[in-house]
Amino acid sequence: MIEKAVILPTGQEICDGVVIDTDSPEVMQQLLRLNPMCQVERRAPVPDAENLIAEAIDQASEADLVILIGGSGGGRRYSSTLCKDYTHSAMELMLEDFSSREIYGKNGHLWCKLVCGRRKGALVINLPGPYDEAKAAMRAFLRSCEKGKPDLQAINQAMAEAVMEQYPKVEAKAGSLA
């Protein structure tokens, strides 16, 4: 049972108030639906800087669950006005054990990378920024938790499938880039 959760929104546009953070209330609502006694803390948004996101993960890892939102794609690599996406790379730096799944577009761009892992006692996951994708991924995560104690790979897979389902009329091909 998740008793203490920390939500960490990321992104300069959230920090600056250019965009309202609508994902965090949705995530909080879903957590409370699962466990009304859960203590949910939404921390101040973290700018798009790998070291700051890594530090925020470390500081939050006393919770049972840490949820990072946004910064899951290719960001500025593909468009000069997008923010840099550092969430997944910061997670890979900080997590002791993790599973990850990447979704690329047919144009070769990284659309989304989801990471699920552990730091100290905390389970750490990330959600994409777009509201529908964040909502679907969070639902998939909680459904996995309801089934008992799924492993990191199973959680990660369920979340990635949920994000994929948000793309319309999509055909998909899986593969290995190792």
Add this chain to the structure above:
Amino acid sequence: MDFPDSAPYVIAYADKTVLKISGVRVKGLDTRSLEELLMKKLNSVVRVIGVTGSSVDMDVYGIDPEKLLKDEQGIIEAVSLSEGITATEVARIAEAKRIVEVDYAELEGKKRTACARERWAGHD
């Protein structure tokens, strides 16, 4: 779509047009509300993927760039109805480009060093 356990990545073969609106003032935007307005207008899925104080980047699924450009004024008007966005007199579609498919076979062995793990070296 299932992710096989052994597959760390998947390629999504979805058609989309990257749409960029510039010449707007953005503060306190509810991206979901903007997506809903445009989805209603375009009758297709729209995702806001990037926002600055003066522009909005979106993915529009299944609609040709030409169609979007033809209805530029209507799209600007719809966008400006969203709370948190004000269209200025220079508001316009700065970009409407359909994504181009690449041959993944040519990328085999390169992707790992060319995407998430490169930490944006050389891209600032």
